[in-house]
Amino acid sequence: MxxxxxxxxxxxxxxxxxxxxxxxxxxxxxxxxxxxxxxxxxxxxxxxxxxxxxxxxxxxxxxxxxxxxxxxxxxxxxxxxxxxxxxxxxxxxxxxxxxxxxxxxxxxxxxxxxxxxxxPRTLGEVLGDVRTLAEATGRRDAGVDLIADAAARIDRVRLAVRDRPPLKVAALEWLDPVYVAGHWTPQLIEYAGGVDVLGLAGEHSERRSWEEVAAAEPDVVVVMPCGYDAQRARAEALAFGEQLSAIGAGQVVAVDAAAYFSRPGPRLVDGLELMASILHPEAVPDAPSEPLTVEL
Known part of the structure; x- marks a missing residue:
């Protein structure tokens, strides 16, 4: 083919x-x-x-x-x-x-x-697309294996953070103007032991104001501009350091959105593990990459 x-x-x-x-x-x-x-x-x-x-x-x-x-x-x-x-x-x-x-x-x-x-709009639909593509290309067994591996990794993370107090998270998909991440990202945050205070699972990313982000009082702000790697995300965060500082979050980090959050593919599970390592590093110490701390 x-x-x-x-x-x-x-x-x-x-x-x-x-x-x-x-x-x-x-x-x-x-x-x-x-x-x-x-x-x-x-x-x-x-x-x-x-x-x-x-x-x-x-x-x-x-x-x-x-x-x-x-x-x-x-x-x-x-x-x-x-x-x-x-x-x-x-x-x-x-x-x-x-x-x-x-x-x-x-x-x-x-x-x-x-x-x-x-x-796809949710993590489950992403895994469903694996099945769709596998069926269309004669790779059904490979699709079953890929889905089973992803499901097992998701379960491991959820089990590891199950008894941890959830942290309030704001996931910013763009900074000028501000967009909060939707689709599968709120699910990843929930499964990683957090509560997305702005985004809605399965819904489009939404434009918000800096004042709305601050009013949500997140414990952690994850800067994940769509399509950017971690270094560029960190540069964007520093450019808007004043606004991010005013939010008052205890932690601001920049991540590689292009690799782990923007694209609805197999590496979303890596993104889940990365998010869990940010929110609960003692429970999920291993991650596919290091988030970059943003010093404001």
Whole structure:
């Protein structure tokens, strides 16, 4: 099977299912696993890469209002590749090429590829998408194994923090303007022994004010700008140090959102373990990476 992945999370899922040799092209943002970096790219960013967070937000809003895409698809490259399957999403217009555009293009390709859109809003739906993709690609057994491993790791974390007092957490997905994380992130916080004081599981990320974040009185603020790594997240946090300091949280940390929180793929379980190590390090000392403490 010749597979094109148009979402980084789908790329990670395909490789986790053992389908790496069948993936023939990916997006310009697919950077995990390492083998994906060498594959042909069929998308490009329509926005300049030197924008500030506020400029990114303004540009995204402007293009959305004009009906313009954030990412551009290389149609000629797709035509040359002639895929059998294209995996994309319709959940977030900021995260990938429009699903409707992909479907329309697929209908014009000689190979007439099947298009699958994975649009999870919760951790359970992410695991459900593993099953969907495994069934569509003949990797049912690999899917069962991947789901079973994820479920076992989730249970281990929940058991480890079960008797710990929950900490109040604010997960900030963007800082200019402020967005609090939704979708699966509030679940990860709950399973890690916390209470998300602003986000709602299964719902879209929401814009809030700094005053609203402070009024929620979080014990821990996790800075996780969508698509940013930990170093860039920390730089964003320092740029808004005054606002973060005014919240009065006992701890502010920056994490690699691109790897562990933004993408609804297998590494969300790593994100759960990372979150638990932040909230209850004595109960869950091992984590896939070190969060960066933000000194305000």
């Amino acid at each position: 010749r597979i094109v992945s148009l979402v980084p999370s789908s790329t990670e899922m395909l490789f986790a299912l053992g389908l790496g040799p069948e993936v023939i092209a990916v997006t310009h943002e697919c950077d995990h696993p390492e083998e994906a970096r060498a594959l042909p790219k069929v998308t490009r960013d329509a926005l300049p890469d030197d924008l500030t967070a506020g400029q990114v937000d303004a540009a995204v809003r402007a293009r959305a209002e004009q009906g313009e895409a954030i990412y551009e698809l290389d149609v000629e490259a797709l035509r040359r590749l002639q895929p059998d399957l294209i995996v994309t999403q319709a959940l977030c217009a900021v995260c990938a090429v429009s699903y409707e555009d992909v479907r329309a293009i697929a209908e014009r390709l000689d190979s007439r590829p099947k298009v699958i859109a994975l649009d």
